[in-house]
Amino acid sequence: MGCLWISLLIAFLVSSTAEASYCAANGVPIVRNISEISQDNYGRLGLSHMTIAGSVMHGFKEVEVWLQTFAPGVRTPIHRHSCEEIFVVLKGSGTLYLASNSHKNYPGSPQEFPIFTNSTFYVPVNDAHQVWNTNEQEDLQFLVIISRPPVKVFIYDDWYMPHTAAKLKFPYYWDERCYETSPIKDEL
Amino acid sequence: MGCLWISLLIAFLVSSTAEASYCAANGVPIVRNISEISQDNYGRLGLSHMTIAGSVMHGFKEVEVWLQTFAPGVRTPIHRHSCEEIFVVLKGSGTLYLASNSHKNYPGSPQEFPIFTNSTFYVPVNDAHQVWNTNEQEDLQFLVIISRPPVKVFIYDDWYMPHTAAKLKFPYYWDERCYETSPIKDEL
Numbered sequence: 001m002g003c004l005w006i007s008l009l010i011a012f013l014v015s016s017t018a019e020a021s022y023c024a025a026n027g028v029p030i031v032r033n034i035s036e037i038s039q040d041n042y043g044r045l046g047l048s049h050m051t052i053a054g055s056v057m058h059g060f061k062e063v064e065v066w067l068q069t070f071a072p073g074v075r076t077p078i079h080r081h082s083c084e085e086i087f088v089v090l091k092g093s094g095t096l097y098l099a100s101n102s103h104k105n106y107p108g109s110p111q112e113f114p115i116f117t118n119s120t121f122y123v124p125v126n127d128a129h130q131v132w133n134t135n136e137q138e139d140l141q142f143l144v145i146i147s148r149p150p151v152k153v154f155i156y157d158d159w160y161m162p163h164t165a166a167k168l169k170f171p172y173y174w175d176e177r178c179y180e181t182s183p184i185k186d187e188l
Numbered sequence: 189m190g191c192l193w194i195s196l197l198i199a200f201l202v203s204s205t206a207e208a209s210y211c212a213a214n215g216v217p218i219v220r221n222i223s224e225i226s227q228d229n230y231g232r233l234g235l236s237h238m239t240i241a242g243s244v245m246h247g248f249k250e251v252e253v254w255l256q257t258f259a260p261g262v263r264t265p266i267h268r269h270s271c272e273e274i275f276v277v278l279k280g281s282g283t284l285y286l287a288s289n290s291h292k293n294y295p296g297s298p299q300e301f302p303i304f305t306n307s308t309f310y311v312p313v314n315d316a317h318q319v320w321n322t323n324e325q326e327d328l329q330f331l332v333i334i335s336r337p338p339v340k341v342f343i344y345d346d347w348y349m350p351h352t353a354a355k356l357k358f359p360y361y362w363d364e365r366c367y368e369t370s371p372i373k374d375e376l
Contacts, residue, residue, distance in 0.1 A: 030286065031301045031309040034276070052308050053274045053333075060310075062272045062335030063251050084250045086241045088222070088331065098218065113219045120240050121219040122248075143276065145241075145333050147250030 023178035028058045042173035046071035055149030056175040064149040069141040075132035078156040083148040085123040092140035097130040107159045211366035216246045230361035234259035243337030244363040252337040257329040263320035266344040271336040273311040280328035285318040295347045338363050
């Protein structure tokens with residue numbers, strides 16, 4: 001059973017694989033080998049991101065699935081988005097920082113949730129959050145599932161930045177390359 | 189990295205774990221240990237199903253995530269549903285039978301797609317399909333992601349049954365226990 005994730009790790013350690021269907025607005029092959037799907041850090045050091053099933057990249061309309069690996073110390077920005085988001089942690093450990101919607105004008109001090117291999121966690125719609133590989137010894141790897149793709153992310157400099165000052169990043173890093181070439185539809 | 193899936197297999201081999209949040213219409217804890225989530229065969233011999241994130245079971249509204257293991261020979265019914273569906277194969281191999289929407293009145297003879305460890309595959313919206321562990325030696329284990337939960341499944345006796353004769357199974361097996369106790373909302 002470990003072969004899958006060993007294969008994935010190897011895929012993450014070597015350079016991106018050439019992939020014919022990188023921007024496949026008209027759909028991708030029904031079955032694909034995950035080890036052959038392109039991955040990149042999209043300019044963020046220590047990140048490995050792979051879109052397994054994407055809206056902008058592949059034409060999915062209602063869900064997206066990503067595989068991400070964070071090197072020790074790597075973290076997401078503090079951010080929020082108006083979609084459901086579910087994580088399945090495959091390897092490593094870290095911390096989810098989550099500001100429930102208790103302050104009207106800014107996220108406020110977040111709660112800390114330990115995350116670990118073989119855990120699943122989710123982020124309530126629109127709650128500001130940050131996922132951080134706080135384990136100095138090991139990579140943190142997880143699958144991410146989001147609804148309402150493509151993701152539109154509002155980014156905060158800190159937990160006390162007003163919601164109104166958060167900056168929209170759209171298209172997001174991994175959608176930028178394909179966004180101009182892919183027609184986005186709102187419904188099935 | 190193999191520890192996750194070894195843990196999951198152990199969880200699948202022992203009896204269901206008592207779980208306080210089985211029908212948690214008001215949401216589940218933010219972080220959960222996947223090994224402690226209830227699994228069951230729901231009366232289908234050789235199936236192990238775990239709802240990692242569910243609409244009826246946990247209150248998610250736009251996506252669901254399942255972890256399923258099929259013993260050798262186990263297969264889904266021939267069925268279709270009007271949602272996006274993405275699979276990530278963690279272990280084993282098998283066959284996806286997929287009838288693209290080329291016949292008006294019935295699914296018609298399906299195409300066969302080999303699926304394998306470390307593959308991902310998807311089922312186009314409303315296409316009739318069947319997933320079958322055709323490997324006699326090994327379990328087939330995958331994560332399943334669907335949109336538009338809870339799943340409403342139309343089941344066919346064979347590939348030439350008229351679409352109009354397919355039988356709706358709703359709530360589906362793993363949603364039956366919680367369906368009566370969970371308010372279903374149509375939107376966020």
